Amino acid sequence: MKRTRRNRLKTKTLNQIVLLSAWSFTLVISSFLFLFAGRWIDVRFNTEPTFMLGLFVLGIALCIARMYTDYTRARDELNNSRRMRYQA
Numbered sequence: 001m002k003r004t005r006r007n008r009l010k011t012k013t014l015n016q017i018v019l020l021s022a023w024s025f026t027l028v029i030s031s032f033l034f035l036f037a038g039r040w041i042d043v044r045f046n047t048e049p050t051f052m053l054g055l056f057v058l059g060i061a062l063c064i065a066r067m068y069t070d071y072t073r074a075r076d077e078l079n080n081s082r083r084m085r086y087q088a
Contacts, residue, residue, distance in 0.1 A: 009081050012077075012081070013078060013081075016074040016077070016078070019070070019074070020067075020070065020071060020074060023063070023067045023070070026063060026067075027060065027063045027064075027067070030059045030060075030062070030063050031056060031059045031060050031063070033059065034055040034056055034058060034059030034060075035052060035055065035056045035059070037051075037055055038051040038052035038053070038054060038055035038056060039051075039052045041055075
């Protein structure tokens with residue numbers, strides 16, 4: 001019984017690490033999408049760097065904020081699983 005619990009904890013930890021490492025890919029893709037959308041708006045309305053820079057910064061800020069919330073949630077779950085492991 002204890003072995004399956006340990007295996008589940010290891011699998012859960014590995015899944016959280018993989019999910020957190022995928023944020024680098026998400027950050028790059030979303031920043032380029034926001035950059036190109038801003039570029040398209042700037043060309044269409046002739047407001048050269050305004051929307052491009054604004055949406056680029058917005059995309060990066062949103063990704064970092066979401067990454068931080070996911071990191072804190074994963075950290076809290078790992079701390080709770082460690083407490084449960086040491087109590088048993």
